[in-house]
Amino acid sequence: MKSLVAFYFSGTGNTRYIAERILRNVSAEYTAKLYDVTSDPDVDALSSADVVLLAFPIYGSAPPIPMREFVHRCGSRLKGKKVAIAETQYFFSGDGAASIGRTVEKYGGTVILAEHFNMPNNLADCRIFAIRNGGELGTLLNRAEKRADAFARRLLCSKTRRRGFGVLSHAVGYFCQRKYWRKGEKEKRGRLKVDPVRCVGCGACEKRCPVHNLKLEGGKAVPLGKCVLCYRCVNLCPRRAITLIGNEPPEKQYRGIP
Numbered sequence: 001m002k003s004l005v006a007f008y009f010s011g012t013g014n015t016r017y018i019a020e021r022i023l024r025n026v027s028a029e030y031t032a033k034l035y036d037v038t039s040d041p042d043v044d045a046l047s048s049a050d051v052v053l054l055a056f057p058i059y060g061s062a063p064p065i066p067m068r069e070f071v072h073r074c075g076s077r078l079k080g081k082k083v084a085i086a087e088t089q090y091f092f093s094g095d096g097a098a099s100i101g102r103t104v105e106k107y108g109g110t111v112i113l114a115e116h117f118n119m120p121n122n123l124a125d126c127r128i129f130a131i132r133n134g135g136e137l138g139t140l141l142n143r144a145e146k147r148a149d150a151f152a153r154r155l156l157c158s159k160t161r162r163r164g165f166g167v168l169s170h171a172v173g174y175f176c177q178r179k180y181w182r183k184g185e186k187e188k189r190g191r192l193k194v195d196p197v198r199c200v201g202c203g204a205c206e207k208r209c210p211v212h213n214l215k216l217e218g219g220k221a222v223p224l225g226k227c228v229l230c231y232r233c234v235n236l237c238p239r240r241a242i243t244l245i246g247n248e249p250p251e252k253q254y255r256g257i258p
């Protein structure tokens, strides 16, 4: 049996869902382990891995901060490794998978597979794109699942596909989104707000924030200034008390894959 080690970041579950599906589909030929990069992942597992899978959602055509930090932290361990990349997005990133793939290759890894998976939107307080749940997901999830199955088949047959690595994709990803996103990233991280009137101090956000950015003080949740923009708390707060990029409380929250 060959060995596959997967490291993922997932704010609202889409990426985890895709990573788990890929792992299930390769289980006949690979012993596979899955680690959340924010939960003390076993980086030593990299040394014996035949293939490394990196999975993450895209934010403004850029990988999320925890995935960027993870790749830099483990850079030297990626040297000589075959790396597969699964990036989830609502509809567009240009070169989302390649945006981390290029870093992997700078460290000496080889990207053998890179794919984008269109998944449900989770930007609940930005009212430009609809939030859909359950039965409303329609064919979107079905298409993403088929793509995950094809990704796993390619992995099993050692077939290469490098979505997002072309010059045009790079230019589109960078000039249409990433350049501006990365410039404003710090400011966006500071925008996380908890409405103290709505907050009832249930503690759900404190418990679930992947980077421990929310703390209950005096019965209210308070942000600590290290938000990584994952939107988990915005979508789970039972009082819709949390906003991030948008200023209005979400009309509808994303519940994740049923």
Ligand SMILES: Cc1cc2nc3c(=O)[nH]c(=O)nc-3n(C[C@H](O)[C@H](O)[C@H](O)COP(=O)(O)O)c2cc1C
Residues within 6 Å of the ligand: 009, 010, 011, 012, 013, 014, 015, 016, 056, 057, 058, 059, 060, 061, 062, 088, 089, 090, 091, 092, 093, 119, 120, 121, 122, 123, 177, 229, 230, 231
């Ligand atoms: C801060 C933020 C920025 C996003 N930017 C993009 C984007 O540029 N393009 C896109 O198609 N989807 C974008 N999305 C949607 C997510 O990438 C998508 O819903 C993803 O599947 C969420 O994965 P997760 O559930 O694993 O966190 C963004 C979501 C967030 C929270």
Ligand code: SF4
Residues within 6 Å of the ligand: 194, 198, 199, 200, 201, 202, 203, 204, 205, 206, 220, 221, 236, 237, 238, 239, 240, 241, 242
């Ligand atoms: S989940 Fe909402 S109501 Fe509960 S503590 Fe956090 S902000 Fe307050």
Ligand code: SF4
Residues within 6 Å of the ligand: 011, 192, 208, 209, 210, 211, 212, 213, 214, 226, 227, 228, 229, 230, 231, 232, 233, 234, 244
């Ligand atoms: S504060 Fe909310 S949006 Fe920010 S990292 Fe934590 S759960 Fe994610």
